[in-house]
Amino acid sequence: MNEPTVFIVDDDLAVARSLHWLIDTVRLRVETFSSAQAFLDGFDASKPGCLVLDVRMPGMSGLDLQERLAAQRINIPIIFITGHGDVQMAVRAVQAGAFDFVEKPFNDQDLLDRIQKAIAFNSGERDKEAQRAQLRALFAGLTPREREVLDMVVEGMSNKAVANALGLSAKTVEVHRAKVMEKMRARSVSDLVKMAMQRDAWSKL
Amino acid sequence: MNSEGDMLLLALVVLGGSLVAALTLLGVLLLRLREAERRVSEKETTHESVLDRLQENEYRLRTIIESEPECVKLQAEDGTVLEINPAGLRLVDANQAADIVGRQIYSIVAPECIDSYRENMRRVFAGEALVYEFKAITLKNRIAWMETHAAPLRDARGNIYALLGITRDITEHKQAEEQARRHQTELARVARLSTMGEMATGIAHELNQPLSAIANFSRGCIRRLRSGGMSPNELIEPLEEVCAQAERASDILRHVRDFVRKSESQLKPMDVNQIVRAVIKFTEHEARQHRTLVRLELDPHLPKVLADAIMIEQVVCNLVRNAVEAMVEANSPRREVVIHTRRFAAQAVEVEIADTGPGIDAAVIDQVFDQFFTTKREGVGMGLAISQSIIEAHGGRVRAESGRDGGAILRFTLQLSEQQAHKRERADSLHS
Ligand SMILES: Nc1ncnc2c1ncn2[C@@H]1O[C@H](COP(=O)(O)OP(=O)(O)O)[C@@H](O)[C@H]1O
Ligand SMILES: [Mg+2]
Numbered sequence: 001m002n003e004p005t006v007f008i009v010d011d012d013l014a015v016a017r018s019l020h021w022l023i024d025t026v027r028l029r030v031e032t033f034s035s036a037q038a039f040l041d042g043f044d045a046s047k048p049g050c051l052v053l054d055v056r057m058p059g060m061s062g063l064d065l066q067e068r069l070a071a072q073r074i075n076i077p078i079i080f081i082t083g084h085g086d087v088q089m090a091v092r093a094v095q096a097g098a099f100d101f102v103e104k105p106f107n108d109q110d111l112l113d114r115i116q117k118a119i120a121f122n123s124g125e126r127d128k129e130a131q132r133a134q135l136r137a138l139f140a141g142l143t144p145r146e147r148e149v150l151d152m153v154v155e156g157m158s159n160k161a162v163a164n165a166l167g168l169s170a171k172t173v174e175v176h177r178a179k180v181m182e183k184m185r186a187r188s189v190s191d192l193v194k195m196a197m198q199r200d201a202w203s204k205l
Numbered sequence: 206m207n208s209e210g211d212m213l214l215l216a217l218v219v220l221g222g223s224l225v226a227a228l229t230l231l232g233v234l235l236l237r238l239r240e241a242e243r244r245v246s247e248k249e250t251t252h253e254s255v256l257d258r259l260q261e262n263e264y265r266l267r268t269i270i271e272s273e274p275e276c277v278k279l280q281a282e283d284g285t286v287l288e289i290n291p292a293g294l295r296l297v298d299a300n301q302a303a304d305i306v307g308r309q310i311y312s313i314v315a316p317e318c319i320d321s322y323r324e325n326m327r328r329v330f331a332g333e334a335l336v337y338e339f340k341a342i343t344l345k346n347r348i349a350w351m352e353t354h355a356a357p358l359r360d361a362r363g364n365i366y367a368l369l370g371i372t373r374d375i376t377e378h379k380q381a382e383e384q385a386r387r388h389q390t391e392l393a394r395v396a397r398l399s400t401m402g403e404m405a406t407g408i409a410h411e412l413n414q415p416l417s418a419i420a421n422f423s424r425g426c427i428r429r430l431r432s433g434g435m436s437p438n439e440l441i442e443p444l445e446e447v448c449a450q451a452e453r454a455s456d457i458l459r460h461v462r463d464f465v466r467k468s469e470s471q472l473k474p475m476d477v478n479q480i481v482r483a484v485i486k487f488t489e490h491e492a493r494q495h496r497t498l499v500r501l502e503l504d505p506h507l508p509k510v511l512a513d514a515i516m517i518e519q520v521v522c523n524l525v526r527n528a529v530e531a532m533v534e535a536n537s538p539r540r541e542v543v544i545h546t547r548r549f550a551a552q553a554v555e556v557e558i559a560d561t562g563p564g565i566d567a568a569v570i571d572q573v574f575d576q577f578f579t580t581k582r583e584g585v586g587m588g589l590a591i592s593q594s595i596i597e598a599h600g601g602r603v604r605a606e607s608g609r610d611g612g613a614i615l616r617f618t619l620q621l622s623e624q625q626a627h628k629r630e631r632a633d634s635l636h637s
Contacts, residue, residue: 018421025428108424
């Protein structure tokens with residue numbers, strides 16, 4: 001399930017088969033689709049990996065598919081395969097957020113390297129996304145009072161200052177603080193600070 | 206019919222130009238004269254008056270034949286030339302009758318035409334009247350194409366004893382025909398070429414498909430072989446794929462090769478008026494057949510434009526043909542195509558083709574340049590599309606509109622050739 005998959009979308013079956021045969025050599029799982037629509041209908045967005053996509057295809061083109069995926073917030077990295085003289089299309093694709101493109105006929109190592117990079121990028125993204133989800137879950141586990149305490153602690157306020165600000169006893173603040181450390185699985189205040197910074201950074205995204 | 210009547214009729218027919226009818230009559234007359242002469246001498250009928258009359262008639266007949274501007278000759282079945290008129294002597298470059306009379310006609314027929322010539326002789330002596338062409342090598346070794354109208358001559362018993370032939374030199378006509386044919390081939394090539402220009406990107410893409418498949422299959426094999434642990438059997442399938450893709454690539458190439466033979470277009474400083482005139486020479490015939498008048502209004506003081514003449518001819522040809530077709534289809538009572546050439550702004554020349562047909566429907570005027578757009582039952586819809594791509598490749602523009610009083614007006618521009626533009630610039634700066 002966690003093994004990355006290379007999704008190939010190419011209307012030319014011979015080219016799709018040849019890509020499959022080539023990518024097999026680096027022991028990556030490969031799934032091929034003969035049209036953009038077939039890909040949209042049949043692919044499992046939860047799978048990690050990357051998409052190798054022919055720019056020119058009858059019906060829905062590679063660029064159209066890219067647009068559709070973006071609209072559905074599916075962030076699979078796309079490597080476009082462009083033909084001779086498709087520079088403009090390649091530029092458009094990259095501007096629209098494509099991971100990379102290779103021009104046909106391409107060097108095999110070049111393509112495989114780019115595929116590996118795209119997969120690494122995707123898994124990095126997925127890791128980050130997982131961390132983000134985990135952190136969100138951790139923050140979500142705090143009570144409103146604990147969140148207040150946390151916000152003040154990461155701003156560098158002493159227990160006493162927090163107690164004063166919230167009209168609590170120093171003892172009570174001490175208890176809240178220990179609870180926050182435990183729930184956030186933080187070993188030190190600096191861990192907490194990092195987590196809070198990350199949360200703020202993401203919330204700005 | 207009396208002899209004089211015959212003569213008169215013969216003269217009229219000759220003047221009227223009906224060659225075959227004239228031949229037959231001529232044959233009958235000659236025959237009658239000879240028969241009469243023979244009878245007269247055989248029976249030794251010494252009626253002076255009859256003889257005189259006959260001789261007089263033969264004399265008149267000979268005068269006509271002698272002064273006939275076309276070559277008239279009599280040939281025996283074996284090819285011996287029996288008689289020939291002065292025009293005929295000139296045609297075969299003979300100085301006097303003895304150079305050719307009594308000799309074989311085959312001595313002036315080109316070797317490659319002798320077999321077909323013999324066959325035609327055989328048919329005439331079997332009773333047919335024929336028209337045939339052959340290549341001749343004259344007594345002065347001049348090569349010329351000839352056309353002969355031939356008919357059999359029969360004696361009183363109905364036996365064919367000679368071939369009567371009227372022959373003329375059609376060398377020029379042949380050459381013009383050949384030139385027109387070559388020109389047509391060239392036009393067809395350009396048509397293919399410009400269509401090809403539009404297809405070039407598509408072909409490159411098409412060719413890239415099998416090439417990348419071949420590269421991928423082969424690289425996949427090499428990688429597996431390098432890393433070991435691969436049985437030869439496993440290579441068969443991908444290698445078969447490689448072969449199939451190589452064949453696919455060569456099919457595409459063959460297709461392209463068939464499409465164009467010569468490929469480079471030649472942009473040269475050209476006289477637009479000359480291009481227009483050249484086209485009209487080739488479309489005039491068709492236009493006349495459709496009772497269409499082609500009128501030229503060419504500005505004689507136009508600077509040269511940078512153009513591939515044959516391509517621009519193709520454009521003009523398409524536009525004129527469309528105009529004629531539109532007028533024929535609409536059965537327009539007045540059919541006129543007017544071609545104007547004129548200066549257009551500082552750097553271009555404009556060619557305008559206007560007709561008196563139905564014009565172009567406002568609803569479709571934006572589509573007429575689209576590929577495969579046609580309103581004709583037998584139309585292809587490539588004429589204007591090709592014309593547009595040719596003109597745009599020349600840096601010009603082409604437009605279509607309907608004229609105020611009906612017909613369609615098609616205009617295109619061509620850039621002045623560089624030198625001309627410079628000259629003009631210099632001239633302009635001198636003036637200002
Ligand atoms: N002179 C004209 N008058 C009227 N209609 C025209 C004229 N020239 C072109 N058209 C229209 O434009 C169409 C496309 O022309 P063309 O590209 O030459 O294709 P085709 O001649 O095969 O139809 C024609 O079918 C006709 O409807
Ligand atoms: Mg046409």
